[in-house]
Amino acid sequence: MSSAPLASRPDGAWGPSPDESPGIGRRRLFRYGAAGATALLAAGPLAGCASPAGSQGPSSLKVxxxxxxxxxxxxxEMIAAVSQGADGFHVDRTILxxxxxxxxxxxxxxxxxxxxxxxxMHLSxxxxxxxxxxxxPFDLDLLAEFGVxxxxxxxxxxxxxQHAGTVYAIPLDVHPFIVFYDKDVAGKAGLLDPSGRLAPMGSPEALLEAGQQLAKVTGHSGILFGHVTDTAQSWRQFLALYAQTGASFTLPDGGPPKIDVEAAVxxxxxxxxxxxGRTNPNNLDYNGAMAAFMDGRGGMIMAGEWELPTFRKSGIKNLGAAPFPQIFDRPxxxxxxHSFVLPHQDDPDPARRREAHRYVAEIIKQSLTWASAGHIPAYLPVQARPEYAKLDPQSSYAxxxxxxxxxxPNWFAGAGGNFQNRMCQPLQxxxxxxxxAEKAVRQMVREADTLLRQPNPVA
Incomplete structure (x- = not known):
């Protein structure tokens, strides 16, 4: 089977140049060129949706x-919670x-x-x-006034x-690439600790053995992973394992990339x-892997925590989850x-900007609600609440x-960007x-070098 071009998500995303001057005027719009205008038009009209407790108008906080x-x-639900009472927010929410x-x-x-x-904005x-x-940037003194x-x-x-030591984003959550597993299957395979959770692996050999034991119990496959034609999955798995080796994946402006080839191989x-392709299939696409896990044809799946609602709806009776297994030197x-940012305004109204800070602070304090979908609250006081500790399996991978x-941290990298796509193709x-493995890594290095040498399209 030949390597097919990856097309499960759009690519070609872009951002501003690292050396762009801070001042922004309307003339800058023309510098985005035809590609930016086409993307804007192709995306269709904005989908406006006010929060249940909000009201549109000049005084509404636009989100x-x-x-x-x-x-x-x-x-x-979170917006409704912070919109109650005399000091509640009026929110004009737009969903894109x-x-x-x-x-x-x-x-x-x-x-x-x-x-x-x-x-x-995705922090990446x-x-x-x-x-x-x-x-x-955020005003940290103002955030501290609101308890953050x-x-x-x-x-x-x-x-x-942060960028250059200045805080530009306030995280709402952390959404990691983890493992989900069937607790009953994992228990029969001898992979659970005395508390009933997935025991640490500790080595590549242990994870290989775990796959074999899971396959024996299911009678089908051990560990599932959907990567074919996907523009991010292989990269997520690779970067987790690569970081565990202790090696750095650094892409300095202009190149060349600083990648530990030996560790990557x-x-x-x-x-x-x-x-x-035997114990653990190597040719599944994303949906195929999801379906196989929900049908009991695999004991474990490597996927994002955001799939928790899907697995719950599937009827898996004893679903477990854990951080991506550590098999090399460091976790x-x-x-x-998902983080909150303050899009640039030439002359922001101080009162509205203060309300924006208060809104961000109050919303992240509501992230126990957000955690119900599987996301890890980035705001640690929410993680410390007894109610979060009772969430299963969310608290098990916090x-x-x-x-x-x-x-x-490069302009071309991050969620939905072309960088992940170009890394996934040789990995696939x-x-x-x-x-x-050697040829795949060489291609990854070449792709990274090519991106580093390309001018920023909006510089």
């Missing part, structure tokens, strides 16, 4: 996000489709003087926006909320061993974070937030048996 479906309803078009609209709204008061995309002046400070977040996440070699999981590893080819 943009990309939460639809179940997440959208949870955000409605997830993908590159969302980030195109966010950039163009800031550049064109039509920015919302608050917006949601911050490097494409903060350096170019498309975001305004640096100590309320895991250092791994707080560090990525070691990781891809293991990925090929794990998904051998690490791939993750991202530690993943402390060891989160995000995409490299290797897992399908069409190329060696």
């Amino acid at each position: 943009w996000d990309l939460f639809q479906g179940g997440d959208g309803m949870l955000m409605d 489709d997830w993908g590159p078009s969302y980030y195109t609209k966010l950039a163009m709204s800031a550049a064109g003087g039509r920015a919302s008061d608050v917006a949601v 995309r911050l490097a494409g926006y903060a350096p170019g002046g498309l975001l305004d 400070t640096e100590k309320d977040f895991a250092p791994a996440v707080w560090k990525r909320a 070691k990781v891809v070699t293991f990925m090929k061993q794990l998904f051998d 690490a999981v791939y993750a991202d974070s 530690a993943a937030a402390e060891i989160a590893v995000l995409d490299p 080819s290797a897992l399908l048996g069409n190329t060696s």
Whole structure:
């Protein structure tokens, strides 16, 4: 089977140049070129939706996000909670489709003087926006006044909320790439600790053995992973394992990429061993892996925590979850974070900007509601609440937030971007048996170098 182009998500997302000057005028709109305009038009009209307790109007706090479906309803619930009482917010919420078009609209709204008061951004995309002046920094003293400070977040996440030492994002959650498993199957396979949770693996050999034992119990497969034609899955798995080796994946502007080739080859070699096409299938797409796990044809699946609602609806009776297994030297999981940002405004009204800070502070305090969908609350006081400890299996992988590893901080990287797609293509080819680990890594390095040498399209 030949390596097919990846097309399960849109690609081609972009952000501002790291050396763009902070000042933004309407003339900047023309610098986004035909690609940006096309993306804006192709995305269709904005989907406006006011919160249940909110009201539209000049005094309403304008908020943009990309939460639809179940997440959208949870955000409605959270907004309703902070909109009650005499000091409640009036929120004019606009929901946009997830993908590159969302980030195109966010950039163009800031550049064109039509920015919302608050917006949601994947933390992995911050490097494409903060350096170019498309975001305004948060006032930490003002946040502290509303009960939110640096100590309320895991250092791994707080560090990525900054650019050049300045905080441009306040994380709502951490959403890691983890493992889900059938507790009954895992128990029969001897993989649970005395508390009934997945025992630590500790080595590549242990994870390979776990797959074999799970396959014996299910009579089908051990560990499932959907990667074929997907634009992110293989990269998520690779980066988690690569970070566990202790090696860095650094992409300095202009190149060349600083990648430990030996460590990368070691990781891809293991990925090929794990998904051998026998014990653990190597040719599943995303939906195929999901279906196989829900049908009991595999004891474990590597997937994002955001799939928790889907697995619950499927009727799996004894669902367990755990951080991505540590098999190399240091604990690490791939993750991202939905975060709140302040899109740039040339002359923000001080009272509205104060309300924006208060809104962000109050919403993240409501993230126990958000956790019901599987997301880890980034605000540590919520994690410390007894109600969160009782959430199963959410609380069992909460530690993943402390060891989160995000995409490299480059303008072309991050959620929905083309970088993940271009990394996934050689990894997919290797897992399908069409190329060696060495050749796959060489192609990854070449792809990274090519991206580093390309001019920022909006610089």
